[in-house]
Amino acid sequence: MTSSEVAAREVLRYPHPSLKQRCEPIAPGAELDRVARDLLDTMRAFPGCVGLAAPQVDELVRVIVVDVSEHKKATTSHGLLVLANPVVVETSGDELGREGCLSIPDLTANVRRATSIRVEALTPAGENVAIEAEGFEARALLHELDHLDGILFLDRVASRADLFARKRYA
Amino acid sequence: MSVAAVRSFVLTATGRDRPGIVAAVTRVLLDHGVNLEDAEMAILRGHFAIVLVLSVPDELGEAQLREELEAVGRDLPLEAVTLSAVERLAVESPEPTHAISVYGADRPGIVHGVAEALARHEVNVVDLSTRVVGDDPIYLMLLEVTLPPSLDTAALDELLERVGRELGVDVSARALDRDVL
Numbered sequence: 527m528t529s530s531e532v533a534a535r536e537v538l539r540y541p542h543p544s545l546k547q548r549c550e551p552i553a554p555g556a557e558l559d560r561v562a563r564d565l566l567d568t569m570r571a572f573p574g575c576v577g578l579a580a581p582q583v584d585e586l587v588r589v590i591v592v593d594v595s596e597h598k599k600a601t602t603s604h605g606l607l608v609l610a611n612p613v614v615v616e617t618s619g620d621e622l623g624r625e626g627c628l629s630i631p632d633l634t635a636n637v638r639r640a641t642s643i644r645v646e647a648l649t650p651a652g653e654n655v656a657i658e659a660e661g662f663e664a665r666a667l668l669h670e671l672d673h674l675d676g677i678l679f680l681d682r683v684a685s686r687a688d689l690f691a692r693k694r695y696a
Numbered sequence: 697m698s699v700a701a702v703r704s705f706v707l708t709a710t711g712r713d714r715p716g717i718v719a720a721v722t723r724v725l726l727d728h729g730v731n732l733e734d735a736e737m738a739i740l741r742g743h744f745a746i747v748l749v750l751s752v753p754d755e756l757g758e759a760q761l762r763e764e765l766e767a768v769g770r771d772l773p774l775e776a777v778t779l780s781a782v783e784r785l786a787v788e789s790p791e792p793t794h795a796i797s798v799y800g801a802d803r804p805g806i807v808h809g810v811a812e813a814l815a816r817h818e819v820n821v822v823d824l825s826t827r828v829v830g831d832d833p834i835y836l837m838l839l840e841v842t843l844p845p846s847l848d849t850a851a852l853d854e855l856l857e858r859v860g861r862e863l864g865v866d867v868s869a870r871a872l873d874r875d876v877l
Contacts, residue, residue: 682870685823
């Protein structure tokens, strides 16, 4: 086995029940390492994908990956973020922005999110980190964080004018 | 002293979507000095649907207006045109207080189940739209509603949670914040 071997997992689609569950906290260790690697490999398998949450690959633990560094809308980027037990501790501002989701491939929607956030989390190595993110990176983090509580972007659409059908990219 | 009397009508029309439907229908209205008040128009699964409230000068013959609208319907063609005299109401629409998302695997009875539960608690639906999307279809319904004073957000959440469980769909609501300038 080589380190370049990837193990992209199947991405669950709504209405799979795992997408509506509240996920459990996870401690550093072999399980966290495995989930983090699977999430990363799966995210990398979808060009343009900027984030993924553990329940999307049927792991009901509080782990997300986000990487907006290649995205043209990003104003801040911390590169690849692999976060366990992330918690939003501060938010400010709000704006509408377009979101899609691999688990709901046929729709996108304008969703209102904070423009500036501070997230505290654990890295897979067991370090506590605090991330300050803005704009698109903040949006990606908040979208993935919602998944850990079974919340999909459809739960945050304010009106039908904000909803759009789309061709699948997945 | 005399005040020019006006009457109100509701006009509905649907037709297979194509450019020119709105232009053709409103041409007739303009030619007769009919005033468009509130209007909603949207494409529903390939059919363009128009609902609008008109104010019509009293001297205009209803029969003549109907006839010309029906002629437009034949020419375009439209699938249906109706013109109904209605009571003239000045009231503003109730301000929505909450947005509700309902979604789940497509099955019969989702709209009815949610609407009936809301009606039972005097919740007024002010906007509702639904979409069925995907090969493995997901049914999505978005509503804007006005809660009666007797119901608060927590009670709405509880009510929707129960309805969602009964119907096997996911339901969530949030208060609509009004931007204050």
